[in-house]
Amino acid sequence: MKQRIAIDAMGGDHGVAVMLAGAALARHRHESFEFLLVGDEVQIEKALDNHPGLRSASQILHSDKQISGDVRPSQAVRQSRGTSIGMAIDAVKAGEASAAVSGGNTGALMAIAKLALRTMPGIDRPALAALLPTLRDHDVIMLDLGANTECDARNLVQFAVMGAAYSRILYDFDAPKVRLLNIGTEDMKGTEDLRDAAQQLKEAAGLPMAFEGFTEADKISSGDIDVIVTDGFSGNIALKAVEGAARFVTDLLKRSFASSLRSKFGFLISRPATELLRHHLDPNNHNGAVFLGLNGVVVKSHGSADAKGVANAVEVAARLVKHDVTQRIVDDLGNFDTGADAPAQKRAV
Amino acid sequence: MKQRIAIDAMGGDHGVAVMLAGAALARHRHESFEFLLVGDEVQIEKALDNHPGLRSASQILHSDKQISGDVRPSQAVRQSRGTSIGMAIDAVKAGEASAAVSGGNTGALMAIAKLALRTMPGIDRPALAALLPTLRDHDVIMLDLGANTECDARNLVQFAVMGAAYSRILYDFDAPKVRLLNIGTEDMKGTEDLRDAAQQLKEAAGLPMAFEGFTEADKISSGDIDVIVTDGFSGNIALKAVEGAARFVTDLLKRSFASSLRSKFGFLISRPATELLRHHLDPNNHNGAVFLGLNGVVVKSHGSADAKGVANAVEVAARLVKHDVTQRIVDDLGNFDTGADAPAQKRAV
Structure with missing residues (x-):
């Protein structure tokens, strides 16, 4: 089975470019990786121009909403529908992705993932x-x-x-x-x-x-x-x-x-x-950082991570799925x- | 009023020599300091040969018992009578010293000090x-x-x-x-x-x-x-x-x-x-490190402190007494x- 990892392209302090550069780096190291890139389609398309290898291994899931860094977990859960974090987690729940990686608001990611995927x-x-x-x-x-x-x-x-x-x-x-x-x-x-x-x-x-x-x-x-x-x-x-x-x-x-x-x-x-x-x-x-104990693999990439950091987070997710x-x-x-x-x-x- | 600080001469990993060298250093910096040196009289007398200035400012209180590093606080309290920690704290309680400094077992010191001096x-x-x-x-x-x-x-x-x-x-x-x-x-x-x-x-x-x-x-x-x-x-x-x-x-x-x-x-x-x-x-x-909240000043010197470290602990004690x-x-x-x-x-x- 090919691994398909949902990337919240909008999370992280440095935006789409760094999240996609990280995914591209991971893909460069592991040819079997596939991605579901969740976020603003225009921005993602533009960033993919730099990463033809990643483009060939990815599908885009458009989302025009984001959860900001200062939202409380309880609010985040209520606002999650249609956001890039929410849709990435939903993709895991629906079996369209085997793991989700986000660099967004930790508390929000945790609350949304827990509600959608449930404790194992x-x-x-x-x-x-x-x-x-x-x-x-x-x-x-x-x-x-x-x-x-x-x-x-x-x-x-x-x-x-x-x-x-x-x-x-x-x-x-x-x-x-x-x-x-x-x-x-x-x-x-x-x-x-x-x-x-x-x-x-x-x-x-x-x-x-x-x-x-x-x-x-x-x-x-x-x-x-x-x-x-x-x-x-x-x-x-x-x-x-x-x-x-x-x-x-x-x-x-x-x-x-x-x-x-x-x-x-x-x-x-x-x-x-x-x-x-x-x-x-x-x-x-x-x-x-990994949320352990859910029905699904969810990895939090540090907000300030660079492309190398994001690639590491993607590799951790892939390893947890593989095993x-x-x-x-x-x-x-x-x-x-x-x-x-x-x-x-x-x-x- | 002259300040008189009780030193548990037996505490600390390096023994009497370092505790007294520390007291001597503090005394060298502050001529008004006086000391009550609590511990084995023979060892203290011998160590004082190196510190004539300290000798002139000190009295010795003989104790031939010590509390070891691995004793639990509850045991320490029962065994405290006649130990160097116990007698140093008792001197504070009786007004014979204005503060106690020890490099011994932290839990023991804390328990003995709390029982003898009571919470303020x-x-x-x-x-x-x-x-x-x-x-x-x-x-x-x-x-x-x-x-x-x-x-x-x-x-x-x-x-x-x-x-x-x-x-x-x-x-x-x-x-x-x-x-x-x-x-x-x-x-x-x-x-x-x-x-x-x-x-x-x-x-x-x-x-x-x-x-x-x-x-x-x-x-x-x-x-x-x-x-x-x-x-x-x-x-x-x-x-x-x-x-x-x-x-x-x-x-x-x-x-x-x-x-x-x-x-x-x-x-x-x-x-x-x-x-x-x-x-x-x-x-x-x-x-x-200072125990705050007792009826009396008790300072814990780090077990591994050298003479300079012990002198610092003594100065902290003196400052707390002075103010x-x-x-x-x-x-x-x-x-x-x-x-x-x-x-x-x-x-x-």
């Missing part, structure tokens, strides 16, 4: 999972990053299963190393829900992962962990704190280099080193049994 | 406040960082008052800029407690601060905020995430510089720049009135 069987709440750079040669997956402000133990266990499935698909890991984000690594640390979730994962049989307990937030980028599981509030705090601190250090470095003539000269000479740093930290190389992430999560949930919890649940019924 | 009038729960580096010429104060895993709106409002008092004392700001840490800046973002706290601070009269709403975690180091208020769980996650990311970027940078001969040469030339970066990020320059942080918080609480909340509370009575 066995999962109570979908979660937003992103990739963060590490000192090793692969990124770490962190979820949830803001879809759910408050989460209970059951949600966290499900996030662990979804994150592990994503990690196995992305990196071919047999048993990804999974940890729960906490304020200490001892058993008694953190909230009751965190301790419950850890207990369930520790005692579960048939786990499609290596559950290794808690981690503190200073180990996120260590590369020793493949999947970090957290509630959406803490996850968002951790993600933003990492982004802010990385920018802070690189800003300081720039200032330091500019502080004297000698330093400026040193900077020029060590250009390859600072370029390597820049490449490693470039969000475009880690672009593509049928939804079915894999269903299978994983069927195979594993949280010994501690199941009898209690039965008693409760 | 008008405050429901003490909070741990630390200093983080920014792009400006002053640090940002963040609290709570782990004393309270879960906090309600009332706690957060009190933390804001305490953090603002600390900021005014430390930096002589008239009205420090205060924000609540959240996952977005719009009014409807985050938990109900966060929204409540923001509402109360927005509507309060006589605020000893400029309350500016919410901030996301990527702005922590921007220098645009003087005090960041959060619950202990999120605060700990944010603090550790910032520390981890800063280390990650500097590790990457080291690797990048080592990646080629040319880069190594560039590194040597730009040494002043990277030294400036190192200086700015050095935790010793931001050492001294009577406890009385200042009492006054601030008396002056300000959260218009929205007070009538409701009266009705509830």
